[in-house]
Amino acid sequence: MKKGNPFGTHRVIEPKGVLPQPAIKIDNNMEIYDNEILINVQTLNVDSASFTQISDQAGGDVEKIKEIMKGIVAERGKHQNPVTGSGGMLIGTIEQIGTALEGKTDLKVGDKIATLVSLSLTPLVIEEILDVRKEIDQVDIKGKAILFESGIYAKLPSDIPENLALSVLDVAGAPAQTVKLVKEGDTVLVLGAAGKSGILCLYEAKKLVGPTGKVICMAHRESSLDKVRALGLADVYIAGDATNAIEVYEKVMEVTDGKLCDLVISCVSRPNCEMSAILATKDDGTVYYFSMATSFTKAALGAEGVGKDVNMIIGNGYTKGHADTALQIMRESKALSDLYTKLYA
Amino acid sequence: MKKGNPFGTHRVIEPKGVLPQPAIKIDNNMEIYDNEILINVQTLNVDSASFTQISDQAGGDVEKIKEIMKGIVAERGKHQNPVTGSGGMLIGTIEQIGTALEGKTDLKVGDKIATLVSLSLTPLVIEEILDVRKEIDQVDIKGKAILFESGIYAKLPSDIPENLALSVLDVAGAPAQTVKLVKEGDTVLVLGAAGKSGILCLYEAKKLVGPTGKVICMAHRESSLDKVRALGLADVYIAGDATNAIEVYEKVMEVTDGKLCDLVISCVSRPNCEMSAILATKDDGTVYYFSMATSFTKAALGAEGVGKDVNMIIGNGYTKGHADTALQIMRESKALSDLYTKLYA
Numbered sequence: 001m002k003k004g005n006p007f008g009t010h011r012v013i014e015p016k017g018v019l020p021q022p023a024i025k026i027d028n029n030m031e032i033y034d035n036e037i038l039i040n041v042q043t044l045n046v047d048s049a050s051f052t053q054i055s056d057q058a059g060g061d062v063e064k065i066k067e068i069m070k071g072i073v074a075e076r077g078k079h080q081n082p083v084t085g086s087g088g089m090l091i092g093t094i095e096q097i098g099t100a101l102e103g104k105t106d107l108k109v110g111d112k113i114a115t116l117v118s119l120s121l122t123p124l125v126i127e128e129i130l131d132v133r134k135e136i137d138q139v140d141i142k143g144k145a146i147l148f149e150s151g152i153y154a155k156l157p158s159d160i161p162e163n164l165a166l167s168v169l170d171v172a173g174a175p176a177q178t179v180k181l182v183k184e185g186d187t188v189l190v191l192g193a194a195g196k197s198g199i200l201c202l203y204e205a206k207k208l209v210g211p212t213g214k215v216i217c218m219a220h221r222e223s224s225l226d227k228v229r230a231l232g233l234a235d236v237y238i239a240g241d242a243t244n245a246i247e248v249y250e251k252v253m254e255v256t257d258g259k260l261c262d263l264v265i266s267c268v269s270r271p272n273c274e275m276s277a278i279l280a281t282k283d284d285g286t287v288y289y290f291s292m293a294t295s296f297t298k299a300a301l302g303a304e305g306v307g308k309d310v311n312m313i314i315g316n317g318y319t320k321g322h323a324d325t326a327l328q329i330m331r332e333s334k335a336l337s338d339l340y341t342k343l344y345a
Numbered sequence: 346m347k348k349g350n351p352f353g354t355h356r357v358i359e360p361k362g363v364l365p366q367p368a369i370k371i372d373n374n375m376e377i378y379d380n381e382i383l384i385n386v387q388t389l390n391v392d393s394a395s396f397t398q399i400s401d402q403a404g405g406d407v408e409k410i411k412e413i414m415k416g417i418v419a420e421r422g423k424h425q426n427p428v429t430g431s432g433g434m435l436i437g438t439i440e441q442i443g444t445a446l447e448g449k450t451d452l453k454v455g456d457k458i459a460t461l462v463s464l465s466l467t468p469l470v471i472e473e474i475l476d477v478r479k480e481i482d483q484v485d486i487k488g489k490a491i492l493f494e495s496g497i498y499a500k501l502p503s504d505i506p507e508n509l510a511l512s513v514l515d516v517a518g519a520p521a522q523t524v525k526l527v528k529e530g531d532t533v534l535v536l537g538a539a540g541k542s543g544i545l546c547l548y549e550a551k552k553l554v555g556p557t558g559k560v561i562c563m564a565h566r567e568s569s570l571d572k573v574r575a576l577g578l579a580d581v582y583i584a585g586d587a588t589n590a591i592e593v594y595e596k597v598m599e600v601t602d603g604k605l606c607d608l609v610i611s612c613v614s615r616p617n618c619e620m621s622a623i624l625a626t627k628d629d630g631t632v633y634y635f636s637m638a639t640s641f642t643k644a645a646l647g648a649e650g651v652g653k654d655v656n657m658i659i660g661n662g663y664t665k666g667h668a669d670t671a672l673q674i675m676r677e678s679k680a681l682s683d684l685y686t687k688l689y690a
Contacts, residue, residue, distance in 0.1 A: 304663040
């Protein structure tokens with residue numbers, strides 16, 4: 001076997017010198033290098049922003065969706081949406097393990113895993129698209145993929161249904177980062193709290209703030225709030241438009257007696273929500289941006305523009321133990337497990 | 346006087362409901378609201394990315410630069426470059442203070458200040474452009490501007506020349522955040538370390554890491570490194586291309602005995618430097634992005650793509666005491682003061 005680079009740079013075709021994620025085209029030849037893992041793919045969980053774009057472009061037509069998806073992979077060697085830049089993840093079965101990884105990996109041939117690195121950097125071949133589940137952005141295929149040595153993954157648990165695990169793992173970074181950031185007694189606001197990542201953040205925040213803390217759930221529509229209210233995941237529920245910073249600020253001032261929040265987690269998958277999060281945060285507080293629709297410059301110049309000394313964090317999709325944290329929620333809470341099964345699995 | 350909103354939303358013309366910074370057009374009528382401050386403007390320090398774009402568009406012609414700048418302000422009511430989205434800052438003299446601010450501000454009529462909020466949200470009128478100093482992005486004008494109640498500023502010190510103070514205050518957030526992040530014994534890498542913000546970061550990092558720490562200075566050209574080397578601001582000097590993540594990773598591995606860095610500060614004002622910073626950081630280390638050329642998605646997906654558990658921070662241009670921290674460097678170090686006077690004042 002040929003020797004590979006841990007980050008997969010040996011697969012980059014264009015432009016030379018970059019990593020697989022920013023590359024325009026990577027090599028998806030399925031003969032593995034010595035530090036790669038070959039996966040027999042079962043299901044792609046396409047990133048929500050990406051799937052929405054593809055589905056819109058196809059006018060909702062399933063055959064056209066298939067055609068667009070196959071076209072992307074044929075052109076780039078990976079399923080990276082050229083409009084949104086994003087990917088998704090996959091589940092499949094280990095088919096072959098590179099010789100250099102022997103004794104270094106806990107995986108063996110036949111294990112079923114979910115890859116936790118983005119499809120936007122994963123070498124992929126689609127032979128056939130078997131089924132498109134439009135409501136949950138999942139696509140069953142016949143095909144193969146490569147996991148690089150630095151690529152992260154989770155073995156699928158035997159006690160959680162596969163599609164549920166896949167949906168939850170897709171946003172695993174959010175609840176795990178919440179655990180790292182929330183302290184007892186904190187006032188925590190989650191924007192976009194009724195979505196797939198937002199609900200998991202609420203769950204962890206509610207556990208950690210304790211009786212002296214306060215968790216505020218904000219979503220666009222009253223009907224979305226009802227869904228969360230039924231689960232008792234927050235202390236306060238607010239409906240409002242997260243792109244309207246002044247409205248959010250005034251509502252949060254009201255429910256915090258003018259004190260604002262120690263931590264604001266932004267999970268809204270629409271643009272222009274940076275300022276709402278900043279204005280709702282106390283001086284010296286923290287804003288955690290998990291949404292991929294966040295603009296770096298809008299956040300940086302926005303905080304300066306209103307003289308807010310807040311710590312702003314870029315949502316890293318990975319943190320140690322994030323897969324376990326997310327799956328554990330499904331074990332702990334039957335109510336959440338039922339809801340996620342209904343909505344996303 | 347009419348009552349104003351602390352964030353200046355009363356000045357927003359289009360689109361309605363947003364803050365002055367993201368607004369396309371704001372009201373630059375110079376009759377002040379009760380919580381505003383009127384400034385007689387002397388000099389604009391245009392943001393470096395913005396000035397480069399304007400100068401390029403004008404083919405370097407000073408009269409055309411003037412025309413473009415006046416056009417921007419006429420159209421938007423503020424000097425926000427429509428291509429880069431960025432602004433800059435200004436110095437001027439207080440001409441009038443709104444009645445609602447009496448007893449609430451330490452400013453008085455006649456004080457000379459630098460505004461520390463971006464020009465991209467500051468109501469501005471340019472009557473005449475008196476001088477364009479192309480080498481340092483500074484433009485002397487006859488005109489007026491408005492500071493909002495939430496707007497931050499610094500009184501110009503009497504012991505530092507005005508143009509030097511203006512240049513240093515422009516990047517004041519960077520050294521102040523460095524002070525907050527560096528711990529004794531840390532290994533710190535500054536990317537783009539020979540630039541205006543990078544050198545100030547090096548200076549603070551070198552003071553704080555102590556004899557057990559290590560400060561690594563990286564810049565594109567050997568000639569840039571020489572400038573910093575002469576000042577003794579780092580322990581290790583590396584020339585390299587910050588857009589080539591693998592090259593940066595290998596060089597940093599070498600000079601840190603394979604341990605990588607506790608903190609990486611990215612001050613490179615070109616795109617595609619996110620991955621260099623991520624790969625050069627230890628697991629559990631911190632990346633501080635000060636450059637406005639940073640892409641949120643490239644950082645977020647990039648860290649996940651290589652399975653790096655790093656804390657990534659969006660460079661907030663403001664933190665408490667940042668103006669004092671930056672000006673103090675000019676008082677402490679004659680060598681830096683001389684260099685900044687030569688290059689930027």
